[in-house]
Amino acid sequence: MKLKFDRALSLVAIGVIGALQTAYAAPVYEIQNIEDYDLNGTLESTINGYGISVNQNDQMLGISKGKKKLEVNNEDGGVIDIEDGIPPEQLVTYSVDKPILANNFTFFAEGNGWLPTFDSVFGTTPPKDTDENVPESVNSVNAYYYGINSAGVKVGAYSAPEQKVEYTGDKTGVHEDQEFWYFREFEERGFVKSAAGNDVPLIPPYTVYTKDDTNVTVGGVSVASAINENNVITGYAATDIASSSASRVDSCITGEAYPVDVCVQKDQYPDSNGYRRILYQTRAFVWQFDGSDSVVATELALPENLDTTGDRVYTAQGLGINAEGTVVGRSHINRNGDTDKFAYDAAYWMKDDTGNYQYNWVKMTNEQLSSIAYDINDNGILVGSYKQYIEGYLRDKFFYLDTNQADPALVTPNDFFNVMSDRSSRPKGINNKDQVVGYVEVSSEKEKPRIKAGFLFDKAADEFNDINDLLVCGSRGYVQDAEGKWERNKVTVIDDSGEELSYDSDIRIVEANSINDDGTIVGTAFIRKPSYQFDINGELVIGENGKPLFLLNANGQPVTSYIPRMVVLKPTSSGTACTEKDDDNSGNEDYERKGAASFAWLFALPLVWFRRRRHS
Template identity: 55%
Template sequence: MKLKLDKALSLVALSVIGVLQGANAAPVYEIKNLDDIYSQTDGAELIGTLQGTRSGYGMAINGQGESLGVAKGKKYLSVSEDDDGVIDIEDGIAPEERIVLSINTPIKANNFTFTAQDNDPSSKNWLPVFDSVNGTTDPGLTDADVPETINSVDAYYYGINDSGLKVGSMTAPEQTETYTGNTAGQKFWYYRDFEERGFVKNADGTETAMVPPLTEYVKDDETPAVNVGGYSVAAKVNASGLVVGYVGTELSKNAKDRIDGCIESDTYPLDICVQTLQFPYNQYGNSYINYQVRGYVWQVNAEGAVTSEYELPLGLTPSSGSTYLYRAQGLGVNKQGTVVGRSHVYRRGNKDKLALDAAYWIKNEASGEYDEDSYNWVPMIDNRYQSIAYDINDNGILVGSYKQYLQGYERDKFFYFDTTNGTEDEGIVTPYDFSSSAGISDLSSKPKDINNKGQVVGYIETTHDKEKPRPKAGFLFDKETDDFRNLNQLLTCESKGFEKDKNGDWVRIKVVVPNGNSEEPLKYNRDLVIVEANSINEDGVIVGTVFVRKPQYKFDSDGNLVIENGEPVFEVDGNGDPLTSYLPRMVVLQVNGEEASDDWLKANNCVDNNEEPDDYERKGAASFAWLFALPLVWFRRRYSNK
């Protein structure tokens, strides 16, 4: 069910809709990498993230059963009391290394790329396999005594096509400059040539950097050019190798002023001074070098080489002499080359109504280029004050979300729009979600991907708490039937962590872990919750992120893992039960041929008190928040209006 713009339905009609909601049968899903998520026998095959990292996220999947992921958080490894060596703790919640970016210490990376495949001949199915970008080394093989194994490059995967062409973004590797300051014992300053650059990597492993149009700043004719690195991100690629993303085209006025200060100062060498501006200055990752940002398109051939490139037109013409930072991004593309994303625009030509809104760009068929007429606004009513488009299928159906105050709070709402015949009068379509019985609910929701069958995946909030963060769940929406489902309700009981007992009743599977301060092992309930679906292929295979329940380790006041009898010790509650929390892991969902009819739901009524996790912050998974806006996180880091 759905609402178009703000057209109201009567309460009677809405109550009928509520009854009809869920009447359509949806596919039943299995978690295909389930067994090894809870592997107890071989930590090296813990599926869901890379060895040596704390968190894993499924980002994209193509039609050939190839998926991409990002591993985040280099794990902190502890040394046992009897100095037997490093303990790589896999079966519980362990802290990650605290990464501090500074010109005075070596640069350590904290984000790594991996692939996972169905029917992989070289490893287990859907096992995350490290995939090097820009010379990165496997985080599981890092040795502090071997400098060449320590990563200084952060890398991210965002998209893959059926030919195996992968796209994402990366940093440059660390470089050093001889230290001339006053700190005793320091030999070098540390910097990188750039902090964000898009790339493509073909199936043969050839990498091509998406060099942005601006990489240097020139103050005047008498001053040498200053390397600022530039800014670019490759967000998605279609079947013909058309890559879409966004780039920095011009430095902001404040960024130029700050670089001028580096040129005029002798406190640091120039490259080092510029790097102090590039590193984040707050917990949100913002830096002091900001750009005008524009959507961008690169055409790439089979060898991964860029054959042509275009800047997508902005949704408005900036005023002469304006220093405001106007932005646009390309985030999705279909086989016809229609690009979707967002751009600043004056709504309906009114310069008093500047908004950052969802947009799409249609290629000129005659010229094959994106000319000044290629931009199209996705119409929004005024109380929806900001919007974004994430993806578009080959039928021209665009999916995105808008921001609106609902019941007094800012919320994001999923919408779709037909670019082939949608008009401003017809408007966007906001589907009813699974808890909406009297109009649009106040549950925030964002779509991430749509396939050609009209199946949409993303995430939605699951509670109506007003004053605290809300837990989230992955969703599956079928445009053809208006069926909106929480993916956790479409899972088989086995995929939720259940098994049948001798009486034929569903019960939680008990996970057994050794505990160092007890002869008896600890037991806790297996529990998995799909919190985000990021990509769906034409066969309905979904990749995303699952929260997996794990016990928490005990650490002493110095932050060292407590070891007793050669085993780590777990935190327990007053009853001696292990304290547990959730870890994010890459998850692969595949249909099993059944349908979630009423009869199936009754037979698979496996529900208990462990169904719903707490919000991310309370469960120690705040790092998951960065994923919600990928690949927009770096956009926010660099583009506050400074």
């Protein structure tokens, strides 16, 4: 196990080693969905895009989030062009007092251009065609894609559409003109979409709460996380309601302030910290899909030593699956049968000789506080991460494990410095050539958030690379001048006065989520865009000529920020990895740009898509 950290090496020395280290034969990559140093990486009328999964036929799935708010308070009250910078986002709030607006949209792209194309789930409508001022056009269904196999069968999760009931509450103050309360039948339900486009819901075993003679639809939870080539799906689903949550529903039944469905919806919505008040007993599942419209569900067992008769909430999740049907994910467990060692750990479920699934714990030490398995390939190599304090700080560390071994032990690979550093890393996918992709921290601050980058790890070569170091220069935002010298591409924008402003192109891979056997990678990149000025009410500041004003620094240059976009990368033999260095000290060293740019996005990976898969 590669677990030693050479404490004699200072961070400065480590940085030098990282800068000098070269890959033995790492592939060179080129971004495929780049156009004019920008990325075609989200749906029209949305701001943010994320690449989620790619199959062996170069077909990929993604998610767009953040519907653009195109109406601004200018003198004419019309729509203006705000495509040159980062537009404002339509505000979506969780409230039973307001209509439900969707903010997550599914898209599909493939290798004949990789242009994101809206892909409807259960009647969802494209974000460009929805207008909150035209109620009949509003899409209230949030949808998420998580996996696609080579037959084009897709899996994910979606929410129920909005329902409404007459408002009978207090009609004073902000509620003076309120006509309805708004709710959904469920917040999250798995689905499979056939190659022919049929949407099939994966209904969890538990959807209705019963108290005496009263039945209340609470909806339950289910998610389809991954699918293999045999149309076997894995994920998780609710099998019961938590006892504490049952008490909340009881209060809704006896309460008089709201109709029962509306009261339950209030508790289904997350609070300000993102936590939900209604929780479910959740188990890992597999579903066999017939390719058309039918599924057969199988619940996967918890560890044998868990006593689930009490009030504690027990959770297990299937997150990845290989051709043999082996499922990986995580589950609550009493480590080594010790009830004092209750943990949430990586696990895998493997079929025995009779075809029944058997639970297997990925053994952890007491120093490893929790763990999770994300994916497994057809060679039986499982990839995941664990949490552990390293030099006094809680970090995530990427590991792999060979499930074919009689007594498999996890291996923590070295990262950039040929040691196990204190930089957090998480894998997200592995192909059948044992190539792993994920994200890793690439800055070394102890007390500050760290910048992240997508990584590519080759198990056979034990080679770990920041994907940004494998890109050709054109895929990093550089352009070659007449003398063959590389320099940052200059982007020009026009402000309200007609003056030309410019800033440097910049493309950074911050997360890699999936890799197929040909080495095609999909994930998320940040691109640089100028920021507009906003007033104290959050409205765009419009100039005398009716155009929005850019935010400028003391030198009169646009202040830029990063926004996430889906990215597709393929190995190339027609170029070399870019060796150009900026004054930002990027790569494997601390990132301290001297220009005017906001790096807030760089410190927080766009993991919104995965939060839907990680109920605690």
